[in-house]
Amino acid sequence: MAFVVLAVGAAGYLYLQHLNDNIDALPDDGASTGGFQKDQAINILLIGTDKRTGSGNDGYGDKGSAGHADTTLLLHVSKDRSNATALSIPRDLIVDVPDCPTTQEDGSTKVIPGSTGVRFNTSLGQSGRTPSCTMRTVTELTGVTPDNFMVADFNAVKTLSSAVGGVEVCLAKDIDDPDSHLNLPAGKHTVEGEEALAFVRTRHSVGFGGDLSRIELQQQFLSSLMRKLKSNDTLTSPTKMVKLAEAGTDALTVDAKLKSIGKLKDLGLELGKLDTKNLTFATVPVKDNPAEKTPVTVVLKDGPAQQVFDMVKNDVSFTEVKKQEKEKKDKEEAAVAARLEGKKSEPSEVRVRVLNGGASSGSAGRELTYLQNEAGVTKSENAGNAPADIAKTTLEYAPDQADQARALAEILGLTGAAMKPGESVTNSQGLPAMTLTLGKDFKGAGVKLDATSAKAPEDLQKSTADKVECAK
Template sequence: MPPQRRRRGAPEEPPGRRGRKPAKGKKAKKVLLWTSGTVAFLVLATGVGGYLYLEHLNDNITSVSDDGASTGGFKKDQAINILLIGTDKRTGAGNEGYGDKGSEGHADTTILLHVSKDRSNATALSIPRDLIVDIPDCPTQQEDGSEKVIPGSTGARFNTSLGQSGRTPSCTMRTVTELTGIKPDNFMVADFNAVKTLTSAVGGVEVCLGKDINDPDSHLNLPKGTHRIEGEQALAFVRTRHSVGLGGDLSRIELQQQFLSSLMRELKSNDTLTSPSKMIKLAEAGTEALTVDSQLNSINKLKDLGMELGKLNVKNLTFTTIPVVDNPAEKIKATVVLDESKAPEVFDLIRNDVSFTEVKQQKKKEAAAVAARLKGEKAPASEVRVRILNGGAPAGSAQSTLSWLQVDQGVGKSENAGNAPAELAKTTLEYAPDQADQARRLADILGLSGSAMKPGESVTNSQGLPAMTLTLGKDFKGAGVSLTPPDKAPDDIKKSTADKVVCAE
């Protein structure tokens, strides 16, 4: 595909910005566009007409800087984390009639979409807008190219991480990293019109209500049962709150997850994927509705992301919400705080690329093979010989681990080998075949999983003797803290998969 060109006579744009429209926002209902739009891009990218149309789609895209808050963009050979942000800013034709029309917008609907490294599964983690969080300081690129640091705030609602005090999507991205320990690769922001135009492009999506709903605030008026909705009615469906569940934001999140599940099924259906007219409508709607970060500012880049996301099977796309409890500091419950007994485990699952749903049998076989590394005889701790390197853990971790192993665990044949040549995301233990019994003992002491054990060749320690190599990665939490990640989602975490219909009550 030829590189995109600046329109003749157009002024040069600042680096990292397309400089078209100001950042837009919208209900994050766009997990959708990638899988669908990918086919449209491929169909259209033929001949002169296709090239000109791609140039038109490139001109549709609005991008803003990520201000260094991302990983620098998704990679095809790694797990993917995309932050989907929907705002309540009343932009777009027909939206001025909704309340709060003068607002700068908030992070009203936010989903962290994690796609596994092998693309066999994905988790869409909803973040409640009323969750109390700490918003960090946000270095933010201004219109003139200068940088301004927007002060953070403690004990703030999550939705104020966007729009308020000049905060941009990169501030929301930094807040998510602070909250979850997961650094997003990219972000996407969409406005109210995205729900309307995208649902109309696919001919509507099917939703289910377990009761009659007549909500004057969202303008949703539908009887109990299954309905196909699009346009204004689809927007009313994802906005309704007081008429479902307990009437709060958590109940609305469940409604939105049902909507997104249905939209994903529609986008993956043959009726959509084999219809050039629907694909063109989706390409138009998606590129017009979205504001993306500067790493996703072209059709080519969106197409590449779409190709990766298109590998997903909807039955292995799980929707869940950060576990929260009512804010104990409030008499009238208006906000929520993290459920500290459950939320950290959910974050660990995502950081460790663990599926929230059953995946193909091959995955189970691979997991069993990895687990087998832990089975077998274990050498006495006194016979374990290991070099310890710091590969991304906090400063001093190698020495503290050495002291703990020697004093508390009896691993006397151990030494601090300094810093590793490169940082690692996860701690690893490398060993030769004849050191397997030593590796199993050390893994047992450290709480290492089979996946952290790397069969290979031994190296020599400072005394010229063969030794294993323990490299402490960024996941290292301290000497004596188990490094075994969770291997499945806890049973008490509420979740649903995109292949099933759950009627809203």
């Protein structure tokens, strides 16, 4: 949008006023941070609704529906603009939708009651919920408060894809899906208009035939669209730029703080600093709902999901991005860091007592279950509550237990500062053991404690925007 506005700006004030008039906006009802800032990380909530508005869209069924949050991405752009993450939130994820104050047409405020244990997609449209309700749900789910929102309907996909002259996609197999109306052979294709909409809507013919497989298609489409937007073919074509200006301002609904070409230009300029190879598309880690005999919904994989949320919240990149050199550490910091360096014991050789020192009730037991069943630390035991609560999780160990301490620190994501050399204690079997005390910073069983040094979960569904991934 930034490139579009700069290119057409010479056309004069009246045309910019026309573009301003094109923009539809809704209040954020206090659910946002108050809008993005140029010197801070940016979090934009992108919502694709399945409301059948616009010409020809009532033929897709569900005519007259209020719509849902059918496709939702939390776009996080790092503070230094070196990288970004587009995190897809599955529509069938079971969440709690909080109470939502919503501005009515007469200017009054109505609080729409929340719901517990419902599909994420009900956070929009249902019971009169607006995009601000989806924002609140995302904050409740991830701990990240969006700065702004943008909502796109079916027409946005059709008009934007046509405005750039089509979007290149790739299929690893033939697809003939009567539900989405997509009929394409295997290979690369350029899709636009109705065919582009069919591509992002198809799900029964790819992967496992569900929404998670469709998310991969949508991420492929958006990656390709971004590459096309930043290509010289687009930026040097006045015709395409004007079409994009019309399509973008007419097809998107934004929050009231973005309702101006100037604001959209400023946001676009910030996003334009990003190299697509450092934009990662990822999906919230989920698993089939164990409460359903034949699963149709999903629930969070608690540990990996929290790890992903913390990486976004702490502005940690999912890609390898060149970092600025850190200042030299003083002697004390070097000594602390050195605690992590050296030989590590096998997990089965680690002997540790787990205490709860300020974490939520039952945390020691849950962490013990994780250590024994998933991390291979079988010589661990629950030692109950610590004598006092502590802010940060600590691991106390004797000098001859350093190998064990380093192994456990790697498993838990402990920093050198969390490792406390001292004396060993005796466990219930009368054997020397280390002491792991879970502090108030403990986030959940299996969740890495140091988010700034965390890596994305190994099985995280992700890709980068500089590549074409063929849908299988």
